[in-house]
Amino acid sequence: MTFSERLYLPQVIGGMFRTLKHLTKNLFNIKGLPTISYPEVKRVYSERFRGRHILTSREDGTTRCVACYMCSTACPAECITIEAGEDQRTREKFPVRYDIDLLRCVFCGYCVDACPEDAIYMTRDYEMAIDTRARAVVGLRDLVVPPNFPVGPMGWRPYYGAIEKHGTAGGTGIGQPLRTAPYEDDAPPNPDLYRGA
Amino acid sequence: MPVQKIDTPNSIIPRKAGVAPGEGPEKGLITLPGEAARDTGDDLGGATYLTTKLDQVVNWARGNSLWPLPFGTACCAIEFMSMVSSHYDISRFGAEVVRFSPRQADLMIVAGTIVDKIAPVLKTIYDQMPEPKYVIAMGACATSGGFYRAYHVVQGIDEIVPVDMWVPGCPPTPDGLMYAILKLKEKIERGEIRRG
Amino acid sequence: MSTLTKLSAIPYTGPAPTNRNVYTPTxxxxxxxxxEAILAALNLSALTQERGQDLPTFIVDRAEIINVLRALHDHASLQFTLPLELFxxxxxNREQRFDxxxxxYSLANNERVRLKVRLADGETLATSSGVYxxxxxxxxxxxxxxxxxxxxHPNLRRILTHENFQGHALRKDYDPAQRWLLTDAGIATIHPKIAPQFVQEEEDSDFERVTLNLGPSHPATHGTLRIVTTLDGETIVGADCEIGYLHRCFEKMSETHTYQQVIPYTDRLNYCSAIINNVGYCMTVEKMLGVTAPERAQHVRLILSEFYRISDHIICIGTNLVDMxxxxxxxxxxQPREEIIALAESCSGARLLPSYLRIGGLAVDVxxxxxxNAQRIVNMLPRYIDDVEALVMKNRIFRDRVEGVGVISREDAINFGFTGPCLRATGVxxxxxxxxxYLGYETYDWDVPVAEGGDTFARFLVRFEEMRQSLRILQQAIDRxxxxxxxxxxNPYVALPPKAKVYNEMESLIYHFKLIMHGIQPPVGEAYFQVEGGNxxxxxxxxSDGTKHPYRVRARPPCxxxxxxxxKMITGQTIPDAIAALGSLNIIAGELDR
Structure with a gap:
C-alpha cells in the first residue's frame, strides 16, 4: 500500500466523491435512471419470452391440438396431462382434457419445440402469481385462445422455420426479422382467457 | 391502446409505459376471488366504525411495510437479488428492508429448492417469525418441487408451512415476483388475510 | 415415511430402442x-490398461490403489498432483458391480489420466485421503x-443426504422418488475437530471454548451452507462444514430423463453461469455422437459463455462485498448484469436459466x-468495473479485511483439487x-490472470482481471x-427438423416423432469433457448404454x-474473516450439492 492508501482518509473521501458524483448525475437525469417503475412502466421482454402457455386455434375456432402427446413426452417436468377424444363427425383426435400444472412447469419451451401441429405457444405473460394451489392447474378453458389472438403478447413459438401451413397468424412469417423493440400491435389479450378457473 | 416508448440510451433493455394496477387490462388479473362480495364497511353502525377504520389503518400499514426474509437457497434467490437491486427496486413498495432475522420479518419469500435436509430449518424459521406473517413460494421448486420429482426434494413447501401466494416460473422474473408481492399487499390491505 | 406418489420416469412400455454401436473416441x-508410456514409466504390476477410451485409462487392483495413486502423485516426470474427480x-448386472x-491431472505435462477400480457389493476400498x-x-x-x-477414512458419514436417509440413492435399484423424512431428532450434532496447533493451548487460554453454528440459514452462507466452528475467544480453533442442503439429485434425475431433457437440469448446477454448464454438457454428448455444432453456433456459445462468466464474477464480487x-x-x-441477462433473454426467452443450447447447436438462431447489443454491453461494462474497483481496491478498510485472510498455500490448493480463479489466486x-x-479459444488473444498469495484479496484481483480478459475475448469475437x-x-437423429418441413413433409414428421419419442441415442461407451466454468x-x-436415457451423468463440481x-482456510482466524473468505470462494450451492 502506498502512503496515501495507508492514511485511510484520502481513499475514503475519494470513494465518497465517486458516490456523490453518481448521485448528482442521477439527480439531474431522472429519466435515464435504470430503475423500471413497475407496474406503471413495464419491461418489454423479447419476442421469445417464455411465459404462460396458450393453445392456438384454427380459423374455424377448433383447437389445433390433436392430442398426440408429444408435448407431454418432451416435458422434463411432466406437467402436461392430456386425455384424447375423437370427433365423431370428422374422425379427428382432439384433447378432451389438457391440463398444465403451472407450478410444476419450468418454462423450458420444450413443449413448443415438440409440437408438430403449431398448437402450443408461450406468451410474454409473466404475471402469474396465484393465491390457491388448485388454480395453478390450468385447463383447456384457460389455455385455448381464439383464432384472432394478437401477435403482440406471444412469446416463444416455433422458430426452426417459417410457418407456412397455417399462414402467419401467430407466426413470424417467412424471412421476417425478429423484433426486440416494443411491440406496437399491443392489443391486450382478453382477460377472461387469462384468468384462472 | 397507444404505447409510449421510453428511450433508454444506456441500456439495451426496452421498456414501455404501462398502466397503474387496476386501471388497464390487468384489472382482470388483479381481481381477487370474492372481491365483488367484499364488505366495504359502509353499512356499519357508529359503534363498530372506529374499530373498522382502525383495522383498515393497521392493514394499510402492514401492507406497505412488508419486510421480507429471503429464504433463498438456489437460482430463485439470484432473481430475488435482481428484484432488490436497482433495476427493479422493491423499495418503492416499502419492502426493501431485507431482514435475515426471522424475528424482524413479516414476509418469508421461499426462493429456491427446499430439500428434505433443510425442511426442519424452514419450519423453525417460520415458527420464529412474529405474527402477522405471510409466505410467498417463489418458483417451481418451492411451490411444487418443479421437475425434481426426486428422493431428496420437498414436493412443495405447503408440506411444511402455509403459503399465501404461489409464483410460477423457473425462476420467475423479478417483475413476476413483484406482481406477487403487490397482489399480496392488496390482499392484506383489504383484510383478506387475517393473522395474529 | 413420505407420501409422495411415484412419478419418476416417463412411462414408455415398448421395447427399448437402442443404439448398439460402440463408442470409439477420436x-x-x-x-x-x-x-502405454505411462505404464512403462510407472512399472507397476497392479495396472491393466483399458484401451479405446478418450483418456489414458487403467484398471487397478483393489488392494493396490493407494500405491498406484502415490506413485502417480510422486513420480518425477508424470506429476499427477491435481485430483480432479472421484466417483x-x-x-x-456385473459380478463386480461398482466402478x-x-x-x-498433471499440471506439469497438461495431461489427464483415469483409474478404475472394480468392486463387488460389500467390498471396501482403502481411503486415498492421505494422498489427495x-x-x-x-x-x-x-x-x-x-x-x-x-x-x-477419518469421517465416513453421509454428506449430501440427511441423517435419516435409508439406502444409497445412486444405486440403480433405488427408486428415484423414494423420500425419507428428516425429523428434528434426526439432525446430528456436529463437533468440529480442534486443529492440531490449538490442541495444547486449551489450558493456557483465558476463554472457555464455545461452539458457534453458522447457517444453513444465514445471510453470509447464502442459504445453504452450514459451518460449525469452535471458538477460543474470537479465534476459530476448529471448523467443520456440512453440505447437502441443496441436494437436488441432479445425477439421479439425469438417469430418468432423455439426453435433451437433461439440458434444463444442467442450467441449474451453477445457476450464475448457466450457459457454461450447457456448453459442457452439450459438448460431451456431441463428442459421443461424433457431431460438431456449426461454426455459427460455436461462436454464439463462446460469446454467451464469456458474458455469463462476467455475470458469475459480478454476483460473486457483489455479494461478497455486501457480506463485508x-x-x-x-x-x-x-445493473450491467441486468443488461447481460437481457441479451440472453433476447436469444433464449428466459432470463437467468436460458436452456438455450441444444445437443448439436442452438435452439434457435440469435x-x-x-x-x-453485445457491443453495447461490452462498451458499458468497463465503466462499472472501474467504478467498483476504484471504490474498494485501494480502500484500506477493505484491504485490511481481505489481505492475508483465508489463505491457502499453492501446494494445499493443488492437493485439494482447486481449479478456476481460486487456484489461479495461488499462482497456478x-x-x-x-x-x-474448445470453441476456438486458442484463436483468441487473451491472458490467464494469476495472483500470488492465495488470500481473499488475490481472489478479488483474479476475478476483476478475468472480467477484463473476458471483455477482451468478447471484443475480438464481436469484431470477427x-x-x-x-x-x-x-442430422435428423440429433436435431429436430425445421418446423416448416415437419408441417409439410412426411419424412420430417417421422423424424420429428422419432426424436421426441425415442430421443437421442449416443453409442455405447463413456466420455468426459471439460470446460472452464465460473468457478x-x-x-x-x-x-451411455445406447438407450435414450443416459446411464450415468456425473458433473464435476468445482465448488x-x-x-x-x-x-482449513479459516482455522486460526476470526468469524468476520471467515465471512469475507467464504464470499470470495464463490460457493454455488447448486453445483456444490447438485
Whole structure:
C-alpha cells in the first residue's frame, strides 16, 4: 500500500466523491435512471419470452391440438396431462382434457419445440402469481385462445422455420426479422382467457 | 391502446409505459376471488366504525411495510437479488428492508429448492417469525418441487408451512415476483388475510 | 415415511430402442499410446490398461490403489498432483458391480489420466485421503450414494443426504422418488475437530471454548451452507462444514430423463453461469455422437459463455462485498448484469436459466441485433468495473479485511483439487480454455490472470482481471462477426427438423416423432469433457448404454473441493474473516450439492 492508501482518509473521501458524483448525475437525469417503475412502466421482454402457455386455434375456432402427446413426452417436468377424444363427425383426435400444472412447469419451451401441429405457444405473460394451489392447474378453458389472438403478447413459438401451413397468424412469417423493440400491435389479450378457473 | 416508448440510451433493455394496477387490462388479473362480495364497511353502525377504520389503518400499514426474509437457497434467490437491486427496486413498495432475522420479518419469500435436509430449518424459521406473517413460494421448486420429482426434494413447501401466494416460473422474473408481492399487499390491505 | 406418489420416469412400455454401436473416441489412439508410456514409466504390476477410451485409462487392483495413486502423485516426470474427480458407476448386472473412477491431472505435462477400480457389493476400498486431501469428501459422497465403504477414512458419514436417509440413492435399484423424512431428532450434532496447533493451548487460554453454528440459514452462507466452528475467544480453533442442503439429485434425475431433457437440469448446477454448464454438457454428448455444432453456433456459445462468466464474477464480487458491508457496489454491479441477462433473454426467452443450447447447436438462431447489443454491453461494462474497483481496491478498510485472510498455500490448493480463479489466486496458471481449448479459444488473444498469495484479496484481483480478459475475448469475437450458416447440425437423429418441413413433409414428421419419442441415442461407451466454468473446471462424465436415457451423468463440481478446504482456510482466524473468505470462494450451492 502506498502512503496515501495507508492514511485511510484520502481513499475514503475519494470513494465518497465517486458516490456523490453518481448521485448528482442521477439527480439531474431522472429519466435515464435504470430503475423500471413497475407496474406503471413495464419491461418489454423479447419476442421469445417464455411465459404462460396458450393453445392456438384454427380459423374455424377448433383447437389445433390433436392430442398426440408429444408435448407431454418432451416435458422434463411432466406437467402436461392430456386425455384424447375423437370427433365423431370428422374422425379427428382432439384433447378432451389438457391440463398444465403451472407450478410444476419450468418454462423450458420444450413443449413448443415438440409440437408438430403449431398448437402450443408461450406468451410474454409473466404475471402469474396465484393465491390457491388448485388454480395453478390450468385447463383447456384457460389455455385455448381464439383464432384472432394478437401477435403482440406471444412469446416463444416455433422458430426452426417459417410457418407456412397455417399462414402467419401467430407466426413470424417467412424471412421476417425478429423484433426486440416494443411491440406496437399491443392489443391486450382478453382477460377472461387469462384468468384462472 | 397507444404505447409510449421510453428511450433508454444506456441500456439495451426496452421498456414501455404501462398502466397503474387496476386501471388497464390487468384489472382482470388483479381481481381477487370474492372481491365483488367484499364488505366495504359502509353499512356499519357508529359503534363498530372506529374499530373498522382502525383495522383498515393497521392493514394499510402492514401492507406497505412488508419486510421480507429471503429464504433463498438456489437460482430463485439470484432473481430475488435482481428484484432488490436497482433495476427493479422493491423499495418503492416499502419492502426493501431485507431482514435475515426471522424475528424482524413479516414476509418469508421461499426462493429456491427446499430439500428434505433443510425442511426442519424452514419450519423453525417460520415458527420464529412474529405474527402477522405471510409466505410467498417463489418458483417451481418451492411451490411444487418443479421437475425434481426426486428422493431428496420437498414436493412443495405447503408440506411444511402455509403459503399465501404461489409464483410460477423457473425462476420467475423479478417483475413476476413483484406482481406477487403487490397482489399480496392488496390482499392484506383489504383484510383478506387475517393473522395474529 | 413420505407420501409422495411415484412419478419418476416417463412411462414408455415398448421395447427399448437402442443404439448398439460402440463408442470409439477420436482421441483413442493417442490416449492408448500415452497410456502405454505411462505404464512403462510407472512399472507397476497392479495396472491393466483399458484401451479405446478418450483418456489414458487403467484398471487397478483393489488392494493396490493407494500405491498406484502415490506413485502417480510422486513420480518425477508424470506429476499427477491435481485430483480432479472421484466417483462411482453402478452396473448391477456385473459380478463386480461398482466402478470407482479416479481422474487426475498433471499440471506439469497438461495431461489427464483415469483409474478404475472394480468392486463387488460389500467390498471396501482403502481411503486415498492421505494422498489427495480432496478425496476425503469425494469418498464420503461415494459412501452416501453407493454405500461403498472406505477403510481408514477419518469421517465416513453421509454428506449430501440427511441423517435419516435409508439406502444409497445412486444405486440403480433405488427408486428415484423414494423420500425419507428428516425429523428434528434426526439432525446430528456436529463437533468440529480442534486443529492440531490449538490442541495444547486449551489450558493456557483465558476463554472457555464455545461452539458457534453458522447457517444453513444465514445471510453470509447464502442459504445453504452450514459451518460449525469452535471458538477460543474470537479465534476459530476448529471448523467443520456440512453440505447437502441443496441436494437436488441432479445425477439421479439425469438417469430418468432423455439426453435433451437433461439440458434444463444442467442450467441449474451453477445457476450464475448457466450457459457454461450447457456448453459442457452439450459438448460431451456431441463428442459421443461424433457431431460438431456449426461454426455459427460455436461462436454464439463462446460469446454467451464469456458474458455469463462476467455475470458469475459480478454476483460473486457483489455479494461478497455486501457480506463485508459495502452495499453500493452491489447496486452498481447488478445493473450491467441486468443488461447481460437481457441479451440472453433476447436469444433464449428466459432470463437467468436460458436452456438455450441444444445437443448439436442452438435452439434457435440469435436475433438480428445480437452483435450490436453485445457491443453495447461490452462498451458499458468497463465503466462499472472501474467504478467498483476504484471504490474498494485501494480502500484500506477493505484491504485490511481481505489481505492475508483465508489463505491457502499453492501446494494445499493443488492437493485439494482447486481449479478456476481460486487456484489461479495461488499462482497456478491453470485454465481449461488454455490447456484444453474448445470453441476456438486458442484463436483468441487473451491472458490467464494469476495472483500470488492465495488470500481473499488475490481472489478479488483474479476475478476483476478475468472480467477484463473476458471483455477482451468478447471484443475480438464481436469484431470477427457471426459466421453465416445454420445454428444446428443437419442430422435428423440429433436435431429436430425445421418446423416448416415437419408441417409439410412426411419424412420430417417421422423424424420429428422419432426424436421426441425415442430421443437421442449416443453409442455405447463413456466420455468426459471439460470446460472452464465460473468457478473452475466443469466436467461431465457420461456413460451411455445406447438407450435414450443416459446411464450415468456425473458433473464435476468445482465448488466441492474448494469448499472442502474452507474449514482449513479459516482455522486460526476470526468469524468476520471467515465471512469475507467464504464470499470470495464463490460457493454455488447448486453445483456444490447438485
Amino acid at each position: 482421441e483413442a489412439p493417442a490416449a492408448d499410446a500415452r497410456g 462411482a458407476v453402478d452396473y448391477p 470407482v473412477v479416479y481422474q487426475l 486431501q480432496a478425496y476425503d469428501w469425494f469418498e464420503r459422497e461415494i459412501f452416501d450414494m453407493f454405500g461403498i465403504r472406505f477403510d481408514g 458491508g459495502a452495499l453500493t457496489n452491489f447496486w452498481w454491479l447488478f 436475433p438480428s441485433d445480437f452483435l450490436a 496458471p491453470f485454465d481449461v480454455r488454455k490447456s484444453n481449448p 462477426g457471426l459466421p453465416p450458416g445454420p445454428v444446428m447440425v443437419d 473452475g473446471e466443469v466436467g461431465f462424465y457420461i456413460v 466441492f473441493p474448494i469448499f472442502e478446504a474452507y474449514s
